Amino acid sequence: MSRTIRYRxxxxxxxxxxxxxxxxxxxMGEDIGVFNGAFKVTEGLLAExxxxxxxxxxxxxxxxxxxxxxxxxxxxxxxxxxxxINFSLLAMDQxxxxxxxMHFMFGGQLRAxxxxxxxxxxxxxxxxxxxHSWEALFHHVPGLLVAAPSTPADxxxxxxxxxxxxxxxxxxxxxxxxxQRGEVPDLDTDHVVxxxxxxxxxxxxxxxxxGISRQALVAWRAADLLADTHGISAEVIDPRTLRPLDLDTIxxxxxxxxxxxxxxxxxxxxxxxxxxxxLISEQAFAALRAPVARVTGADVPMPYxxxxxxxxxxxxxxVVRVARATCEAPARG
Amino acid sequence: xxxxxxPDAGVAHRxxxxxxxxxxxxxxxxxxxxxGRIAGFLHLATGEEAAIVGSVGALRDGDYLLxxxxxxxxxxxxxxxxxxxxxxLMGRVDxxxxxxxxxxxxxxxxxxxxxxxxxxGGHLPIAAGIAMAADHRGLDDVVLCHFGDGAVNQGTFxxxxxxxxxxxxxxxxxxxxxxxxxxxxxxxxxxxxxLERARGFGAAGLRCDGMDVIDTYNVVxxxxxxxxxxxxxVIVEALVQRARGHSAADPEDAPGDEEQRALxxxxxxxxxxxxxxxxxVMTEExxxxxxxxxxxxxxxxxxxxxxxxxxxxxxxxxxxxxx
Numbered sequence: 001m002s003r004t005i006r007y008r009x010x011x012x013x014x015x016x017x018x019x020x021x022x023x024x025x026x027x028m029g030e031d032i033g034v035f036n037g038a039f040k041v042t043e044g045l046l047a048e049x050x051x052x053x054x055x056x057x058x059x060x061x062x063x064x065x066x067x068x069x070x071x072x073x074x075x076x077x078x079x080x081x082x083x084x085i086n087f088s089l090l091a092m093d094q095x096x097x098x099x100x101x102m103h104f105m106f107g108g109q110l111r112a113x114x115x116x117x118x119x120x121x122x123x124x125x126x127x128x129x130x131x132h133s134w135e136a137l138f139h140h141v142p143g144l145l146v147a148a149p150s151t152p153a154d155x156x157x158x159x160x161x162x163x164x165x166x167x168x169x170x171x172x173x174x175x176x177x178x179x180q181r182g183e184v185p186d187l188d189t190d191h192v193v194x195x196x197x198x199x200x201x202x203x204x205x206x207x208x209x210x211g212i213s214r215q216a217l218v219a220w221r222a223a224d225l226l227a228d229t230h231g232i233s234a235e236v237i238d239p240r241t242l243r244p245l246d247l248d249t250i251x252x253x254x255x256x257x258x259x260x261x262x263x264x265x266x267x268x269x270x271x272x273x274x275x276x277x278x279l280i281s282e283q284a285f286a287a288l289r290a291p292v293a294r295v296t297g298a299d300v301p302m303p304y305x306x307x308x309x310x311x312x313x314x315x316x317x318x319v320v321r322v323a324r325a326t327c328e329a330p331a332r333g
Numbered sequence: 334x335x336x337x338x339x340p341d342a343g344v345a346h347r348x349x350x351x352x353x354x355x356x357x358x359x360x361x362x363x364x365x366x367x368x369g370r371i372a373g374f375l376h377l378a379t380g381e382e383a384a385i386v387g388s389v390g391a392l393r394d395g396d397y398l399l400x401x402x403x404x405x406x407x408x409x410x411x412x413x414x415x416x417x418x419x420x421x422l423m424g425r426v427d428x429x430x431x432x433x434x435x436x437x438x439x440x441x442x443x444x445x446x447x448x449x450x451x452x453x454g455g456h457l458p459i460a461a462g463i464a465m466a467a468d469h470r471g472l473d474d475v476v477l478c479h480f481g482d483g484a485v486n487q488g489t490f491x492x493x494x495x496x497x498x499x500x501x502x503x504x505x506x507x508x509x510x511x512x513x514x515x516x517x518x519x520x521x522x523x524x525x526x527x528l529e530r531a532r533g534f535g536a537a538g539l540r541c542d543g544m545d546v547i548d549t550y551n552v553v554x555x556x557x558x559x560x561x562x563x564x565x566x567v568i569v570e571a572l573v574q575r576a577r578g579h580s581a582a583d584p585e586d587a588p589g590d591e592e593q594r595a596l597x598x599x600x601x602x603x604x605x606x607x608x609x610x611x612x613x614v615m616t617e618e619x620x621x622x623x624x625x626x627x628x629x630x631x632x633x634x635x636x637x638x639x640x641x642x643x644x645x646x647x648x649x650x651x652x653x654x655x656x
Contacts, residue, residue: 063458063492070462105438107431108652142653166655
């Protein structure tokens with residue numbers, strides 16, 4: 001059985017259940033305790049688990065991540081919250097030079113079982129330093145796992161799996177999704193979603209749409225429009241995690257449809273779409289009936305004004321337009 | 334140095350043996366580096382042996398140690414097998430990090446040596462995290478984290494000290510101050526005294542003569558006691574004079590060369606050994622035997638390393654993720 005709850009509530013449930021299940025889980029972050037978290041994801045957890053388990057930290061992102069890492073190396077399972085993905089840049093030394101390489105650089109002797117949570121994304125007019133989408137930055141780094149859930153059920157199940165992972169996980173939430181509702185299994189089930197398994201959100205035969213983070217939902221809605229209005233049957237894939245990546249599910253779909261559009265909110269250069277497009281071209285070229293297309297965030301810093309911000313990240317209409325053009329492209333002969 | 338009474342003979346001998354092992358090890362490593370048989374970086378701790386052996390000697394078995402990129406010396410002081418250290422320097426599969434880390438990245442968790450780190454100041458928050466975990470579990474283990482004076486201007490220094498004071502973390506941060514962060518003179522990069530800074534962050538601050546193994550031991554033992562009992566970070570500034578450049582590849586004629594030569598005459602190992610002989614805690618024969626043992630141990634380490642193969646390229650992807 002399941003219930004309908006919000007994405008932020010699903011995350012909160014995951015944290016609460018893992019705190020209760022495993023004494024070694026601790027939460028750390030700016031304003032996560034007394035203030036319940038900038039986006040209220042940690043609401044009530046300080047009161048329930050106390051300040052030893054739920055630690056408000058100073059504003060010092062690099063050091064917060066580093067402290068979590070040190071604690072992870074000796075057996076705790078810290079979940080560090082960064083207030084936005086933009087602030088993660090202050091912690092890049094600890095995330096990339098240290099957490100991602102901790103297991104490797106000491107020849108497998110040490111581990112970094114920690115989760116670094118951060119929300120990304122545009123839509124709330126937060127301007128250039130609070131609303132970018134940077135899954136591609138972390139996707140670049142070996143030694144990290146990268147999750148980017150789009151539904152409440154995945155938010156909960158992937159966060160629980162991430163906390164139990166022995167590798168460091170960059171867990172990318174989306175600011176726009178915190179208030180979105182969705183079906184989540186009942187509280188009496190231990191709802192864990194394995195890292196590295198894509199979800200097929202909608203079956204289809206004419207084209208494959210791959211959506212990353214919030215854009216998985218945009219692609220899903222675009223697929224409904226394509227079916228209702230244009231007679232195009234689109235299959236929608238949400239990879240859910242980018243490291244590990246479930247490439248098999250993507251390739252199987254593309255081999256069936258012969259066409260693919262990748263939708264992401266991040267910048268186009270070196271983006272997730274660029275990588276997936278290369279992988280598809282390398283491994284399923286013979287099946288392609290049209291070039292792999294991308295719908296990405298605009299190649300600009302995220303602007304403040306509503307009109308500009310809206311133009312800077314993909315909308316359903318963009319996905320419909322590019323999908324139709326891809327379907328109308330003459331088949332390769 | 335004569336101010337402090339000597340420890341008992343067994344301890345004194347162990348300290349001298351440990352310092353001799355590090356000195357001999359680094360002499361051989363330096364030769365191997367010059368001969369191209371050790372690649373990459375090699376940052377020697379020659380002249381800092383007393384600061385390392387004295388401070389590490391003050392640790393309990395359950396305490397943790399982190400170090401800078403002069404990690405070979407700290408590993409040896411903590412009791413890691415010299416062969417595994419040398420094999421890592423030579424990039425061999427039996428190295429401490431199985432050839433993945435090199436001189437900058439060696440750890441031996443079995444003796445709670447939690448790593449040498451290559452980013453200046455990058456290990457400070459990690460050390461605080463280890464202290465947090467010990468404190469969180471109600472254990473009385475303390476973390477000793479060595480760093481160079483060059484790290485005090487990194488953001489992590491202030492961030493870590495603030496957090497450690499705020500959370501009352503049991504850690505001792507030992508600054509090996511050679512007054513020459515990577516070659517620059519100290520006053521040119523650092524506006525205030527280190528211990529003043531420590532106090533400003535709410536940490537206790539102590540200073541020791543890092544050229545004197547007994548003084549270092551005494552001061553660090555006191556710092557560990559304060560950290561363990563009072564649950565607070567303590568900064569110890571160990572004044573040292575390294576006898577070589579920053580890395581084995583750097584020029585040795587750093588600013589203040591004359592001072593360096595003078596301090597080289599006050600070599601911490603020679604000074605300590607002379608006192609042990611003068612006070613009849615050690616004979617000349619003992620000293621000869623200790624030196625011979627260090628030479629033999631390092632010969633054995635080199636032989637072990639040379640017998641170890643380079644890692645198989647087929648294992649390139651091992652250890653990226655936990656299996």
